[in-house]
Amino acid sequence: MNNDTLIPLVGVVTDVRQDTPDVKTFRVNALEGGKVFEHMPGQCAMLSIPGVGEAMFSITSSPTNKEYMEFSIKKCGCLTEWLHAMDVGQQITIRGPYGNYFPVETELKGKDLLFVAGGIGLAPLRSVINYVRDNRENYGDVQIVYGSRSKDDLVDYQEIIDEWMADDNIQVNLTIDNSQEGWDGHVGFVPNYVKELAPSTNKTVLVCGPPIMIKFTLAGLKELGFSETQVYTTMELRMKCGVGKCGRCNIGNKYVCKDGPVFRYDELGALPDEY
């Protein structure tokens, strides 16, 4: 019988990094080494500990990383608590990749890019950012606006400091919600910061974060003169199958697991406001 996507593969955790008080980033390899499967930036995978639960997570590493996949996971329930208690060497099940991806090889090519992320929302965008960095000649200006509640809640802070900020070809703007000792950077919410920065309206924007942040960011971008066709985001709805059959994750006639999770804003606008 042919393989069935609902029957998962086994992977092994080869590194665990505590990113913030409630986010850990896990490196996952195939048992025989290398990656369990290939993916494109923005795609997701179903991770599971059998008997505990199964859930969808963005693959936060870039496809240009040929050695392993990474997942940044926020602790918020049964499965994610279990995952946070894992050590190196723990095996997990994994299936995917699921969903569409940011159009890095088509619409985004040659464009000036603005990434806007809040909190764990950096996870899917990090995959695109590193993909773009590894194919730098294919894209124009790159600007990243990223914010979290506090300095400690910035995911991948070390990589941001050591690699992104050190890269002359990228502009990075960090912000935190409230001022805090040891932080001399910007303070304030992400949507307001984007408005203050007033990025050029010829940029293509990739936004991901909590729904409320996305909403205000979009409103701000519109005020600045951006059109909905310039903005991409990724959606998060409850998922079980990942392939458009269990009927759980639809917005109108679109299944987020299959037709998404990446949507251009004008596409979302044509769908019922039920997310």
Next chain:
Amino acid sequence: MLKISAEKLNELFDKIASQQTLYIPVDREDKCAEFKKYESGMTLSKALNTVRSAKDFFLPQTENLAEFRRSGKTIEVKDIRKESEDFVVFGVRACDAKSFEILDSVFLAEPVDTFYKNRREHGTIVTMACTRPEETCFCTTFGINPTVPGGDASVYFDGESYFFVPFTEKGKVFMASISDMLEDGDVTKLSEVQAKAREIMTRLPLANLTTDSFGGEKLMEHFNSEKWAELSEACIGCGTCTFVCPTCQCYDIRDFDTGHGIKRFRCWDSCMYSDFTKMAHGNPRTSQLERFRQRFMHKLVYHPSNHEGEFGCVGCGRCLSKCPVSLNIVKVMKALEDK
């Protein structure tokens, strides 16, 4: 046309059942019909249709997907799929036969659901033409002809004999396996019975219901209709309509720790339930209005928009007769249609 007389029907069932598993509709003690595995002596139900649809045969209410063994840090995945045995479902009505095409458009689309496909390949569907459609029937609204019910082979009853016609390869193989029991028959009376059934259909209360106001183009208009509040007010979210419906296909996936291994199974789920879309950071459908709207929008708008106009309802009437508070798709269609 090849036929068998009514008094020999059980002999025929015995023969089929001696070759492969056979399911037929039989009456329960409470007079409700349900599909049962045939055992010698069982009588074919005379009811128009079964309470539950025939979707169980291809999308069972629960089924195991995989097994796991966890020890220390290791996980072993066991593929427990087996080739299904051949089976025959006898007496499927035209509406339910059509429902399999709708399920096919979901489960056989890439990536193919191998669990479903396996059963589809091994199941032969023998349909039975309707002679007395009931008040809750409106299959014709969806272009279904209950006197020509489709499937792999069809059976027509003229009151005395059952006439057989094959449609597919599987149907021909089935016919060949029983050919020694069939004889040539005169269809004069059958034509009369068929004409009578067609005449009843034109007089049914729902005969004039049309799908003209529905389909993918009407997505936002229907979604934003003010009628949903009143329509859904009485719904208690029991999920009955989704469980009896032949085309409802939503499922859940869960794990069960048996103590000596973990089984992952899927089971029917219902978009009418409040936790269906619940997430860590909220729920996109917090009220019964939204959940009720989802079920009917899916059948009348979303499914046709994704499947070349094919509606996700076959007019079987089950949700009309089973909803405890008398809500159903016909009420929704009548309220939303532009007059």
